[in-house]
Each structure stands twice: as structure tokens, then as C-alpha cells.
Amino acid sequence: MTTESSPPGVATSGGQATWSNRFDQGLNPVIERFNASIGFDLALLQEDLDGSVAHARMLGSRGVISAEEAQRLIEGLETIRAEAAAGAFRPGVEAEDVHFAVERRLTELLGALGKKLHTGRSRNDQVGTDVRLWLRRRIDAIDAALVRFERALLAQAERHVDTLIPGYTHLQRAQPLSLAHHLLAYVAMAQRDRERLADVRRRVNICPLGAAALAGTPVPIDRRQTAAELGFEAIYGNSLDAVSDRDFAVEFMAAASLLMVHLSRLAEEVILWASEEFGFIALTDRCATGSSLMPQKKNPDVPELVRGKSGRVFGHLMGLLTMIKGLPLAYNKDFQEDKEALFDGVRTCLDCLEAMAILFEEGLAFRPQRLEAAVHSDYANATDVADYLVARGVPFREAYQLVGGLVKRCALEGRLLAELTLADWQALHPAFDSDIQAAIAPRQVVAARRSEGGTGFAEVRRQLALAQERLEGEADTPQ
Numbered sequence: 001m002t003t004e005s006s007p008p009g010v011a012t013s014g015g016q017a018t019w020s021n022r023f024d025q026g027l028n029p030v031i032e033r034f035n036a037s038i039g040f041d042l043a044l045l046q047e048d049l050d051g052s053v054a055h056a057r058m059l060g061s062r063g064v065i066s067a068e069e070a071q072r073l074i075e076g077l078e079t080i081r082a083e084a085a086a087g088a089f090r091p092g093v094e095a096e097d098v099h100f101a102v103e104r105r106l107t108e109l110l111g112a113l114g115k116k117l118h119t120g121r122s123r124n125d126q127v128g129t130d131v132r133l134w135l136r137r138r139i140d141a142i143d144a145a146l147v148r149f150e151r152a153l154l155a156q157a158e159r160h161v162d163t164l165i166p167g168y169t170h171l172q173r174a175q176p177l178s179l180a181h182h183l184l185a186y187v188a189m190a191q192r193d194r195e196r197l198a199d200v201r202r203r204v205n206i207c208p209l210g211a212a213a214l215a216g217t218p219v220p221i222d223r224r225q226t227a228a229e230l231g232f233e234a235i236y237g238n239s240l241d242a243v244s245d246r247d248f249a250v251e252f253m254a255a256a257s258l259l260m261v262h263l264s265r266l267a268e269e270v271i272l273w274a275s276e277e278f279g280f281i282a283l284t285d286r287c288a289t290g291s292s293l294m295p296q297k298k299n300p301d302v303p304e305l306v307r308g309k310s311g312r313v314f315g316h317l318m319g320l321l322t323m324i325k326g327l328p329l330a331y332n333k334d335f336q337e338d339k340e341a342l343f344d345g346v347r348t349c350l351d352c353l354e355a356m357a358i359l360f361e362e363g364l365a366f367r368p369q370r371l372e373a374a375v376h377s378d379y380a381n382a383t384d385v386a387d388y389l390v391a392r393g394v395p396f397r398e399a400y401q402l403v404g405g406l407v408k409r410c411a412l413e414g415r416l417l418a419e420l421t422l423a424d425w426q427a428l429h430p431a432f433d434s435d436i437q438a439a440i441a442p443r444q445v446v447a448a449r450r451s452e453g454g455t456g457f458a459e460v461r462r463q464l465a466l467a468q469e470r471l472e473g474e475a476d477t478p479q
């Protein structure tokens with residue numbers, strides 16, 4: 001029954017085995033392959049077995065099958081789990097999907113009893129259950145990866161509270177910052193990602209099992225028993241909604257897309273910082289790559305790949321929305337397309353989080369001297385000159401204009417504000433005094449921004465401690 005050896009267009013395969021006796025002929029082998037999801041949905045095997053074990057136990061406890069039959073079904077399912085672990089469960093395309101593959105193997109193992117497993121259940125509620133179980137576990141893995149990533153940022157932040165970095169708006173030098181403050185902004189984003197995923201998880205964790213094909217079942221099942229055994233928090237209230245809801249997949253991909261946006265923005269900064277022009281970081285050999293031609297090159301492939309991979313996840317979000325938008329109730333085969341999107345979206349998030357964590361753990365080193373030189377080489381303290389005058393009674397807009405003119409003159413003469421004499425200052429405005437230079441030194445400028453959430457050193461230390469506290473006791477490896 002291998003399809004490869006069949007001439008194209010000739011119906012030869014074992015399709016008959018899959019469906020009811022309504023079918024006389026097997027599937028065209030090309031169509032058989034086209035229809036099958038076994039090529040990718042074998043990834044759901046553990047969840048499919050978990051769901052079937054719970055279903056078999058429930059059928060037994062409700063007296064739909066005998067307790068002894070339920071026990072044998074469960075043992076058969078565990079045998080398949082062991083076979084898979086040993087690499088001995090390798091269903092081919094004729095099995096169509098993971099659900100049929102398991103049922104078929106169960107029937108080989110148990111004979112007629114295997115055919116009782118599907119009582120009161122359809123593949124429609126079954127696949128929905130499997131995907132939710134699968135995604136629930138992966139959300140937990142992504143959460144752990146986010147914790148590790150945050151910890152890597154926090155460790156760098158802890159080292160660099162007192163390191164200054166130019167702050168930018170419009171990618172123009174704006175005001176100097178504590179480097180830790182800059183890094184903590186990404187910790188805040190990651191924290192929101194964790195919250196969003198936790199919220200999505202609540203709606204992933206609702207059980208469709210027992211909705212059967214679309215309308216429920218006359219079999220006296222107990223949906224709450226299977227849901228509880230599988231760790232679901234609730235069951236769907238409407239059987240049509242249960243088998244045709246993929247909102248949770250869209251919500252997940254939206255949250256994953258934002259997560260990737262955050263990683264991509266950070267990746268872009270790392271790429272800029274590693275350039276000769278910025279020179280704010282050095283890439284270590286652990287995470288940098290070379291050029292095949294230019295011997296001097298050290299390339300930031302890791303953040304470039306993260307930036308590049310973000311597009312796949314946004315694409316999956318659009319793909320899912322488009323796949324669902326025209327579907328009448330209830331199940332449609334289109335839904336089979338949700339899996340590769342979810343699998344790839346999850347894989348991409350996990351890979352990128354791990355790579356970015358490693359990058360901040362051991363892949364880069366900030367260059368304090370370059371950073372120090374950078375914050376002393378511009379007019380990013382101009383606002384503070386204006387603030388100095390404001391503190392001495394000059395209206396802000398007047399001070400702003402005065403300093404604007406001053407910066408223009410200095411730029412023409414190639415002088416920094418730090419190079420002005422007291423006479424220069426007082427020629428501009430009599431309110432200037434000998435403390436002006438100290439007041440606009442970059443370190444003082446940063447220290448002075450004491451407002452809550454600002455870059456003042458004490459405030460940054462407080463924010464850092466809060467972020468560390470939030471992560472206390474949180475697992476950073478999948479449990």
C-alpha cells in the first residue's frame with residue numbers, strides 16, 4: 001500500500017480502511033497525500049494519547065464500556081506511547097492523521113476492542129482537544145524562556161546601572177540614560193508578553209471534548225470528567241463553538257507576534273550597537289560569525305536572524321485569520337491548516353528567545369569607554385541648560401530659545417557646551433553661575449531625572465529590584 005509505487009492518478013491505496021463502507025474505491029494517491037496531515041501532526045501524539053486515555057477511562061466509569069475494557073484500552077494506548085518512544089511507531093501517509101494512526105494501531109494490538117475507543121467522540125473534538133493540550137504546554141515553555149531572557153537582561157542591567165548610554169529619539173541623540181534603564185525597558189516588554197500569554201492560556205485551557213462531530217452525542221459521556229483529568233479549567237458550553245473555535249490560536253499568534261516585535265526591536269539595537277559607527281558593544285566569539293571573504297568581519301547573525309524570523313510569526317497570524325474568516329459552522333477541513341502555523345510559530349518564539357538570552361548571557365559585552373565618550377561628545381545636555389535657567393526663574397520657552405541659539409553657535413565653532421567658560425555663559429544670561437558645568441555633566445543630568453520611572457540612578461536601582469523580585473522563584477526552564 002505504498003503510494004510512491006502507484007502510478008499517479010490511479011486509485012490504489014488503502015483509503016478504504018479509513019472510512020466507512022460508504023466508500024468503494026481508495027483515494028487517488030496524490031489526493032491521499034494532499035489530504036493527509038500525518039506528515040506534521042504526529043507532533044500531537046503525546047496529547048492525542050493523553051486525550052484518548054482520559055476518554056477511555058471516562059467511558060469505563062460511565063459504564064459505556066466495561067471497566068476491564070477501559071483498562072485494556074488504556075494499556076494499549078500506553079503501549080503505543082512506548083513504541084513511539086522506542087522509535088517503532090512510524091505511521092505512513094495511509095494513516096491520514098495522528099488520530100487514525102493511533103486508532104489503527106490500537107486495533108492491531110487489541111482487535112475489536114480497539115474499535116470501541118471512538119465511541120461518543122469525533123476527530124473534530126479530538127483534534128481540538130489535542131491542539132489545546134499541545135499549545136498549553138508550549139505556552140508554559142515560552143513563559144519559562146521569557147523568564148530566562150529577562151534574567152539575562154537583568155544581569156546586564158545590574159552591571160550597568162552606572163554606565164551611561166546616549167538616549168535617542170528619531171535616532172538622533174536626545175538625552176543620556178543609565179544603560180540599565182534602557183535594558184529595563186525590554187524587561188518591561190517581556191513582562192507584558194508573559195501577562196498576555198497567561199491571559200491567552202486561560203482561553204486555550206477550555207475543553208471541547210464531548211462536542212463530538214458538532215452536535216454532542218447520545219452516548220452518556222461525562223465531559224467534566226475528561227476535562228478535569230486533562231487539567232482543563234472549563235468546558236465549552238456550545239458544541240458547535242467547541243469544534244469550530246480557533247480564536248485561541250489567533251490570540252496566541254497575536255501575542256507571539258508582539259513578543260517577536262519586541263525581540264526584533266532589541267535585535268535591531270544590538271545590530272546598530274555592534275556597528276563601527278556606534279561601537280557600543282563587542283560581540284564575543286560565542287555568538288558572532290565571520291565572513292567567508294572579508295577576514296576582518298564579525299557579523300551579528302544572531303540578532304539578524306531574530307529580526308528576520310519575526311516576519312514568519314506575523315505571517316502565521318495573517319494566515320490563521322484568513323483561514324478562519326469565511327468558514328461556516330462547524331468543523332471544516334481548513335482547520336487542519338492551523339497546525340503548521342502553530343508549530344512553526346511556537347518553535348520560532350522558543351528558538352529566538354533562547355538565542356537572545358544566550359546573546360545577553362555570553363554573546364556581547366558593552367564597551368564602557370566608547371559609551372562614556374559618546375555621551376560626552378554631543379549636545380544631549382542642552383535641555384538641562386534650559387532647565388537650569390527655568391530653576392532660576394526664566395520662562396521655559398525663553399530659555400529653550402536661548403539654548404537653541406547657543407547650540408547653533410557652538411556647533412558652528414566645533415565646541416561642546418562643556419568647553420564654555422563662565423564668561424561665555426554669563427554673556428548668554430546673567431542667571432548662569434559657576435555651578436553650571438557641574439549641573440550639565442552627563443552623570444549629573446542622568447542623576448537629576450528623579451521622576452518615577454525616569455532614568456535617575458536611584459530610580460533605576462529601585463526598578464531593577466522590582467523586576468528581580470517579580471521573577472523570584474519563577475522557573476526559567478520548561479517544567
Ligand code: ARG
Pocket residue numbers: 037041097123124127331333335336337
Ligand atoms: N486531521 C484533521 C485536522 O487536523 C483532524 C480532524 C478531521 N476531521 C474531519 N472531519 N475530517 O483538522
